[in-house]
Amino acid sequence: MRIVLAEDSVLLREGLVELLERFGHHVVAAVGDAERLLVAVGEHRPDVVVTDMRMPPGFTDEGMRAAVALRAAHPNVGILVLTQYVATAYAFELLELDVAAGGGLGYLLKDRVGAVIELVEAVERIAAGSTVVDPDVVRQLLDRRRPDRPLDRLTTREREVLGLMAEGKTNSGIAAALCVSQAAVAKNIGAIFTKLDLSEACGHRRVLAVLSYLRG
Structure with a gap:
């Protein structure tokens, strides 16, 4: 480069x-x-x-x-x-x-x-x-609360996946970090987008979509 x-x-x-x-x-x-x-x-x-x-x-x-x-x-x-x-x-x-x-x-x-x-x-x-x-910025972002507390819709595992997504990790990187299969990661990511009302069209910029949503 x-x-x-x-x-x-x-x-x-x-x-x-x-x-x-x-x-x-x-x-x-x-x-x-x-x-x-x-x-x-x-x-x-x-x-x-x-x-x-x-x-x-x-x-x-x-x-x-x-x-x-x-x-x-x-x-x-x-x-x-x-x-x-x-x-x-x-x-x-x-x-x-x-x-x-x-x-x-x-x-x-x-x-x-x-x-x-x-x-x-x-x-x-x-x-x-x-x-x-x-990661330290991600943790602060995930701890923020909007009035409707959208992150409360997520399970503990989904919050972990969301944090790793925001750090820029790929599905394989998330799977390695959490010691789970890539299929499990994909399932969690799908649930995250559904629960946070984020369109699948944002998938190629999923970190930006998640962070923008958290800002409110």
């Missing part, structure tokens, strides 16, 4: 470049702020952008605003936002970008950088058009 990386910490930036290239990917540009990120993407047209959330000059949401701009200008580019904070509002803002575009979307905590294989696999899934959400 061709990757553009934006991270203001020089140490972390260089570490991420080395990590990604160790797995055979090519970091075509590594920058330290959102303005240079936008320029680099326009110049290199990467497969994936990996960007910090808080960068110069304000250290607030520069990375998120850059992600929104990049989605509009380059809809086929996958975008992974890395952050130190569990901020569900920002996660929803990212996931509600144009879901019809070809590029995948991801929102991960920087703690995952230490889990090298998981991070690289997440970047690869995003490049392939999938959605990846950090």
Whole structure:
């Protein structure tokens, strides 16, 4: 993959470049702020952008605003936002970008950088058009309650499957995590969509559909 990386910490930036290239990917540009990120993407047209959330000059949401701009200008580019904070509002803002575009979307905590294989696999899934959400964010989303408490319709197993779906796992990945058959996973997913009144047409973007529903 061709990757553009934006991270203001020089140490972390260089570490991420080395990590990604160790797995055979090519970091075509590594920058330290959102303005240079936008320029680099326009110049290199990467497969994936990996960007910090808080960068110069304000250290607030520069990375998120850059992600929104990049989605509009380059809809086929996958975008992974890395952050130190569990901020569900920002996660929803990212996931509600144009879901019809070809590029995948991801929102991960920087703690995952230490889990090298998981991070690289997440970047690869995003490049392939999938959605990846950090497990800690998923847990907070699943704990939220709408007035009609729709998640109360789900069994314990269905809630477990829903959480793993939101993390971007495939049916086979869910089956492995729960030590059940893929047929059982498919049955649970069907029940989830039925109980949450989610159309089968959303299946190819099932994580986005579930998260959008949970937001209410």
